[in-house]
Amino acid sequence: xxxxxxxxxxxxxxxxxxxxxxxxxxxxxxxxxxxxxxxxxxxxxxxxxxxxxxxxxxxxxxxxxxxxxxxxxxxxxxxxxxxxxxxxxxxxxxxxxxxxxxxxxxxxxxxxxxxxxxxxxxxxxxxxxxxxxxxxxxxxxxxxxxxxxxxxxxxxxxxxxxxxxxxxxxxxxxxxxxxxxxxxxxxxxxxxxxxxxxxxxxxxxxxxxxxxxxxxx
Amino acid sequence: xxxxxxxxxxxxxxxxxxxxxxxxxxxxxxxxxxxxxxxxxxxxxxxxxxxxxxxxxxxxxxxxxxxxxxxxxxxxxxxxxxxxxxxxxxxxxxxxxxxxxxxxxxxxxxxxxxxxxxxxxxxxxxxxxxxxxxxxxxxxxxxxxxxxxxxxxxxxxxxxxxxxxxxxxxxxxxxxxxxxxxxxxxxxxxxxxxxxxxxxxxxxxxxxxxxxxxxxx
DNA sequence: AAAAATTTTTAGACTCGTCTAAATTTTTAT
DNA sequence: ATAAAAATTTAGACGAGTCTAAAAATTTTT
Ligand SMILES: [Mn+2]
Ligand SMILES: [Mn+2]
Ligand SMILES: [Mn+2]
Ligand SMILES: [Mn+2]
Numbered sequence: 351x352x353x354x355x356x357x358x359x360x361x362x363x364x365x366x367x368x369x370x371x372x373x374x375x376x377x378x379x380x381x382x383x384x385x386x387x388x389x390x391x392x393x394x395x396x397x398x399x400x401x402x403x404x405x406x407x408x409x410x411x412x413x414x415x416x417x418x419x420x421x422x423x424x425x426x427x428x429x430x431x432x433x434x435x436x437x438x439x440x441x442x443x444x445x446x447x448x449x450x451x452x453x454x455x456x457x458x459x460x461x462x463x464x465x466x467x468x469x470x471x472x473x474x475x476x477x478x479x480x481x482x483x484x485x486x487x488x489x490x491x492x493x494x495x496x497x498x499x500x501x502x503x504x505x506x507x508x509x510x511x512x513x514x515x516x517x518x519x520x521x522x523x524x525x526x527x528x529x530x531x532x533x534x535x536x537x538x539x540x541x542x543x544x545x546x547x548x549x550x551x552x553x554x555x556x557x558x559x560x561x562x563x564x565x566x567x
Numbered sequence: 568x569x570x571x572x573x574x575x576x577x578x579x580x581x582x583x584x585x586x587x588x589x590x591x592x593x594x595x596x597x598x599x600x601x602x603x604x605x606x607x608x609x610x611x612x613x614x615x616x617x618x619x620x621x622x623x624x625x626x627x628x629x630x631x632x633x634x635x636x637x638x639x640x641x642x643x644x645x646x647x648x649x650x651x652x653x654x655x656x657x658x659x660x661x662x663x664x665x666x667x668x669x670x671x672x673x674x675x676x677x678x679x680x681x682x683x684x685x686x687x688x689x690x691x692x693x694x695x696x697x698x699x700x701x702x703x704x705x706x707x708x709x710x711x712x713x714x715x716x717x718x719x720x721x722x723x724x725x726x727x728x729x730x731x732x733x734x735x736x737x738x739x740x741x742x743x744x745x746x747x748x749x750x751x752x753x754x755x756x757x758x759x760x761x762x763x764x765x766x767x768x769x770x771x772x773x774x775x776x777x778x779x780x781x782x783x784x
Numbered sequence: 785a786a787a788a789a790t791t792t793t794t795a796g797a798c799t800c801g802t803c804t805a806a807a808t809t810t811t812t813a814t
Numbered sequence: 815a816t817a818a819a820a821a822t823t824t825a826g827a828c829g830a831g832t833c834t835a836a837a838a839a840t841t842t843t844t
Binding site: 439448452456458461464465468 | 662666669673675677681
């Protein structure tokens with residue numbers, strides 16, 4: 351079987367590949383996994399030996415089919431556990447990620463299958479991220495950043511790009527929860543901050559920094 | 568913090584101490600943890616340094632107060648997760664232990680607290696074992712082995728001493744579930760096997776081997 | 785096209801938890 | 815009370831995963 355650590359590397363490679371063009375670099379992996387480049391190099395050699403990644407020295411890295419299958423399995427487990435923690439145990443969306451980081455490594459096909467059923471086969475996690483299918487397919491979603499919505503449009507908050515507890519708590523505080531309706535009233539030409547009306551009620555200002563990390567549709 | 572491995576040693580020492588008199592031996596720990604005596608010796612030295620056990624070379628081992636507190640925390644988590652797996656996800660009592668062996672190491676006070684609440688503060692796990700309190704107290708239970716019940720008495724199945732899937736599946740097959748009523752009709756003088764009536768319905772024969780591992784009252 | 789800067793890999797070391805083989809201590813048997 | 819047997823500890827090694835420092839390759843700058 352595969353170690354905890356290997357699973358984390360595969361997952362991280364998947365995420366970095368999804369957000370960039372081309373191969374994933376050693377340095378970006380080191381930063382993301384909070385290790386040093388030397389450690390990453392070592393691990394890449396091992397993962398390549400196990401045929402989980404395509405790897406040519408100095409040329410960056412890409413998941414093989416098998417590697418991607420495994421990465422998606424881990425991501426599926428992570429997101430299903432996040433749903434459980436939020437829906438059933440009442441944790442906030444700012445709290446679930448850390449625990450899911452551990453729970454995602456519990457290895458039992460049966461467990462994740464039964465948990466999925468218990469939760470009613472959810473399609474999205476508490477952050478609006480889609481849950482990969484049992485077969486290992488990542489659903490495609492077409493969201494826009496709030497920062498790119500034109501004045502006058504009304505959209506719905508569907509997810510976040512930034513997952514830090516600080517950001518999520520900030521959203522909680524301002525009432526920008528998943529599913530809430532947002533009418534874009536104005537965009538400041540100078541700092542690109544956005545003036546929005548939420549759920550046809552209160553109006554508030556959203557910085558461009560925040561707007562760029564809010565996914566809507 | 569403490570590693571998975573350390574938690575497992577502490578838990579194992581607790582169990583062995585509960586079932587024997589006096590100090591726990593290196594060899595019994597080696598057998599229980601499926602390692603070699605040499606590895607156990609090494610780990611005992613480390614645990615003693617951390618003040619989690621009382622340890623004198625060649626003289627066996629005993630948990631300190633802090634060590635017992637930690638052991639009971641792990642056992643509490645294990646049993647609460649077993650309840651979740653059985654009650655909420657529908658796993659059989661023969662399946663839950665293995666998964667709980669992994670889940671018990673997820674470290675979050677909050678998680679086990681919320682899970683406990685979600686389950687309605689259960690007192691016993693699916694095998695009838697009592698769940699230690701959040702403060703780290705192991706409830707005392709006074710059960711008798713079915714093999715020691717006198718003819719004519721009616722008792723209730725409250726737990727098991729043997730936790731192997733094979734044994735539990737055997738009980739499932741014969742209908743000897745937790746909570747069922749058992750009337751002892753006869754005890755065979757030769758092999759100590761027991762003739763019992765279950766729930767005032769069917770009669771069946773229980774070997775002494777099985778009767779010794781069934782807790783009743 | 786060289787030189788400088790950056791990125792990546794290699795070399796060598798460390799911790800954790802494990803092992804086998806050998807040494808030591810304790811227990812049991814004679 | 816010795817000798818033999820059993821239990822336990824120590825010595826030395828290993829794999830996984832990490833680190834720092836140094837070497838090598840690649841990219842950027844001049
Ligand atoms: Mn997450
Ligand atoms: Mn998420
Ligand atoms: Mn168990
Ligand atoms: Mn149990």
